[in-house]
Amino acid sequence: MTLRVRRSTRAGIAAVTVCVALASCGVGADPVQNPELSEDEVTITLNWWGADARTQSTLDVIELFEEEYPNINVEAQYSDWTGYWDRLATTTAAGDMPDVTQFDELYLASYAERGALLDLSSVSNILDPSAVDANVLDSGRVDGTLYAVPTGATTNGILINTTLFEQYGVEVPDTTSWTWDDFEEAATELSEASDGEVHGISPFGQDSFSLNVWARQHGGELFDAEGDLVLDPEVLAAYWQRALDWIDSGAAPSVGEISETMNLPLDQSSLVTGQAAMGFIPAGQFLAYQSAGPDFDYALANWPTDSDTAEGFQYLKPTMYWSAASTTEHPAEAALLIHFLANDTRVAESFGLDRGEPGNPAFREAVEPLLDESGRESLAFTEAMSEEVGDTPPITPNGASNIGSGLLGRYYQQVLFGESSPEEAAEGFLNELGDSITAAG
Amino acid sequence: MSALGEFRSLSRSRSKAGSADHREKNRDNKAAAVFLAPWVIGLVGITLGPMIASLYLAFTDYNLLQDPQFTGLDNIRRMFSDERLAQSLKVTFTYVIVSVPLQLAVALGLALLLDRGIRGLPLYRSILYLPSLLGASVAIAVLWRLVFGTEGLVNAFLAIFGIEGPGWVSDPDTALGTIIILHVWTFGAPMVIFLAGLRQIPRELYEAAATDGASRPKQLFSITLPLLSPIIFFNLVLGLIGSFQSFTQAYIVSNGTGGPSDSTLFFSLYLYQEGFTSFRMGYASALAWLLLIIIGAFTALNFWASKYWVFYND
Numbered sequence: 001m002t003l004r005v006r007r008s009t010r011a012g013i014a015a016v017t018v019c020v021a022l023a024s025c026g027v028g029a030d031p032v033q034n035p036e037l038s039e040d041e042v043t044i045t046l047n048w049w050g051a052d053a054r055t056q057s058t059l060d061v062i063e064l065f066e067e068e069y070p071n072i073n074v075e076a077q078y079s080d081w082t083g084y085w086d087r088l089a090t091t092t093a094a095g096d097m098p099d100v101t102q103f104d105e106l107y108l109a110s111y112a113e114r115g116a117l118l119d120l121s122s123v124s125n126i127l128d129p130s131a132v133d134a135n136v137l138d139s140g141r142v143d144g145t146l147y148a149v150p151t152g153a154t155t156n157g158i159l160i161n162t163t164l165f166e167q168y169g170v171e172v173p174d175t176t177s178w179t180w181d182d183f184e185e186a187a188t189e190l191s192e193a194s195d196g197e198v199h200g201i202s203p204f205g206q207d208s209f210s211l212n213v214w215a216r217q218h219g220g221e222l223f224d225a226e227g228d229l230v231l232d233p234e235v236l237a238a239y240w241q242r243a244l245d246w247i248d249s250g251a252a253p254s255v256g257e258i259s260e261t262m263n264l265p266l267d268q269s270s271l272v273t274g275q276a277a278m279g280f281i282p283a284g285q286f287l288a289y290q291s292a293g294p295d296f297d298y299a300l301a302n303w304p305t306d307s308d309t310a311e312g313f314q315y316l317k318p319t320m321y322w323s324a325a326s327t328t329e330h331p332a333e334a335a336l337l338i339h340f341l342a343n344d345t346r347v348a349e350s351f352g353l354d355r356g357e358p359g360n361p362a363f364r365e366a367v368e369p370l371l372d373e374s375g376r377e378s379l380a381f382t383e384a385m386s387e388e389v390g391d392t393p394p395i396t397p398n399g400a401s402n403i404g405s406g407l408l409g410r411y412y413q414q415v416l417f418g419e420s421s422p423e424e425a426a427e428g429f430l431n432e433l434g435d436s437i438t439a440a441g
Numbered sequence: 442m443s444a445l446g447e448f449r450s451l452s453r454s455r456s457k458a459g460s461a462d463h464r465e466k467n468r469d470n471k472a473a474a475v476f477l478a479p480w481v482i483g484l485v486g487i488t489l490g491p492m493i494a495s496l497y498l499a500f501t502d503y504n505l506l507q508d509p510q511f512t513g514l515d516n517i518r519r520m521f522s523d524e525r526l527a528q529s530l531k532v533t534f535t536y537v538i539v540s541v542p543l544q545l546a547v548a549l550g551l552a553l554l555l556d557r558g559i560r561g562l563p564l565y566r567s568i569l570y571l572p573s574l575l576g577a578s579v580a581i582a583v584l585w586r587l588v589f590g591t592e593g594l595v596n597a598f599l600a601i602f603g604i605e606g607p608g609w610v611s612d613p614d615t616a617l618g619t620i621i622i623l624h625v626w627t628f629g630a631p632m633v634i635f636l637a638g639l640r641q642i643p644r645e646l647y648e649a650a651a652t653d654g655a656s657r658p659k660q661l662f663s664i665t666l667p668l669l670s671p672i673i674f675f676n677l678v679l680g681l682i683g684s685f686q687s688f689t690q691a692y693i694v695s696n697g698t699g700g701p702s703d704s705t706l707f708f709s710l711y712l713y714q715e716g717f718t719s720f721r722m723g724y725a726s727a728l729a730w731l732l733l734i735i736i737g738a739f740t741a742l743n744f745w746a747s748k749y750w751v752f753y754n755d
Contacts, residue, residue, distance in 0.1 A: 114506035260611035
């Protein structure tokens with residue numbers, strides 16, 4: 001009896017050791033070069049985030065793909081942005097990353113440098129991304145290696161709810177030549193005309209896209225070509241100070257209201273509910289806002305500038321990517337799916353502009369005739385902006401992914417609630433982000 | 442009588458041949474092992490294994506995607522200079538120290554009311570228990586955010602009296618308070634346990650006390666509370682352990698950020714952020730062990746203190 005007990009204890013210890021060994025199982029191995037497509041039934045997974053409309057169009061595309069390649073089953077995995085990255089981190093750590101995953105610029109380097117993504121040159125016999133504009137495609141490279149195929153790119157822009165301006169009899173300024181003063185004046189006027197029902201500006205403060213554009217307006221940037229953090233603390237402090245100024249002048253809602261609408265999904269944001277009339281958005285989301293707020297007419301405008309504003313401050317930010325897992329058991333089929341998503345124009349017809357203005361010119365042509373008025377407006381805006389954009393900065397470096405998942409927002413809130421001055425918060429933010437990048441590198 | 446009969450049959454079986462006795466015992470052992478197996482497998486595979494793995498990870502730098510690197514005591518050193526850890530401990534302790542006694546007081550108060558033999562007791566008991574079933578759910582946490590919002594129910598109510606309330610959830614000064622209220626609202630589980638405990642107190646004691654002229658408050662403090670003290674202790678221990686680990690409400694109410702401005706950064710929420718958002722699973726594992734030690738210490742303290750106020754009537 002005692003012997004048996006001891007043996008089972010030993011089995012327990014063995015099981016535990018296996019667990020520890022499993023936990024220490026890293027991901028990433030040398031990929032097979034030019035894998036062959038299988039003749040047998042194969043199941044791969046496609047993982048993406050997005051709202052209902054995107055879910056439906058993606059499911060439609062999966063159906064098309066399965067019709068084309070009857071031996072390949074594509075399992076759909078989708079969720080909201082919130083929680084998407086947590087889940088991806090967990091499944092990847094378990095060696096169970098979905099075969100094809102929709103990626104964001106924030107996380108691409110973090111996953112690629114840690115060996116979680118498939119080097120797409122290893123599947124170049126199946127996946128040909130060359131139709132995508134070269135400068136857009138380059139944003140899918142990390143240290144020169146292509147890990148992801150961008151779906152498209154977008155600039156930042158200012159969403160203007162023209163219905164609200166009309167309703168309260170305030171004129172929208174001439175947005176082709178407006179200054180920051182014009183912007184704030186119009187906003188303050190609207191807040192006053194509506195007696196505080198509506199505010200002119202939903203301020204920036206917590207997203208890295210608007211911060212990047214702000215920094216470029218001041219001749220700086222967040223990260224240099226080597227991925228080092230080079231943001232000037234004074235520029236960051238001025239960014240938050242600007243938000244505070246808008247709140248003080250009544251152009252923007254109160255701190256409490258801003259704090260409350262922070263991190264809400266797009267369809268509950270103050271720009272959609274009509275609590276704020278102007279806000280900073282990735283221009284590619286224009287249609288999403290328009291369809292979430294059908295009672296309002298929205299317009300898109302470039303950022304205001306001052307006489308000393310640097311040229312080419314806008315840039316084309318890759319909207320999202322398709323990438324494959326380095327651990328995939330079916331690299332050939334995963335590559336085929338990405339090839340299909342990046343090249344088959346029926347995909348473009350289904351997605352429309354939902355994944356940004358397509359990086360593939362053939363996609364743009366396929367989409368254009370299908371667009372409604374706001375779709376054409378969105379495309380026209382991006383096209384006009386493409387004349388003005390400067391060089392695309394390098395993607396967010398490894399270790400800095402958490403800028404978008406709360407780091408910037410946390411310091412912004414300290415500023416909003418007066419717990420730190422913008423200068424103190426800027427210092428704290430840059431220190432924390434710098435440490436995080438150093439630790440990852 | 443029946444106990445005596447059982448004893449007789451037992452002694453009869455014991456006097457049977459030794460080999461048969463042995464075989465029977467062996468069979469019982471096997472059956473026990475089979476019945477225990479699911480639990481043991483679960484314990485080893487789902488609890489013990491990961492726990493030991495996390496103990497190892499606590500001494501490593503582990504970013505989830507690459508092999509963990511052993512770093513000795515680095516994670517523990519990091520804790521001493523981690524301001525957000527200090528903030529999360531402050532939030533968690535405030536929450537535990539305020540919400541646990543408050544919830545128990547409400548539960549006990551309602552149990553005492555319900556115990557007075559009102560008509561329709563099962564109905565009231567069910568209704569009052571309902572929040573406990575819902576309280577930890579995501580839907581209620583979302584609802585909470587709306588109830589305590591700037592335009593929410595609470596402020597609509599205050600507006601009747603001409604008071605303009607703040608956005609309770611979005612103000613760092615009041616956000617934690619709303620989560621404490623949410624927790625207190627889920628008083629159902631301890632209440633039901635208190636009710637069961639109250640039923641165990643012999644009625645004769647109250648009758649005797651009433652005959653001797655003891656007032657109702659006197660009866661409460663001299664009979665009810667002492668005899669109920671083991672139950673209070675039980676609820677206190679469970680409540681403390683549970684609240685130290687609370688996660689869902691803060692996660693949903695603050696959209697996973699612990700905000701506004703880290704005012705609802707519960708320990709387990711911070712641990713989660715470190716592990717899954719910042720890719721510092723090694724540090725997160727170390728934090729998990731810190732939480733285990735804190736909970737263990739508090740529970741031990743609780744047991745030690747219990748001998749001064751818990752009265753076992755046996």
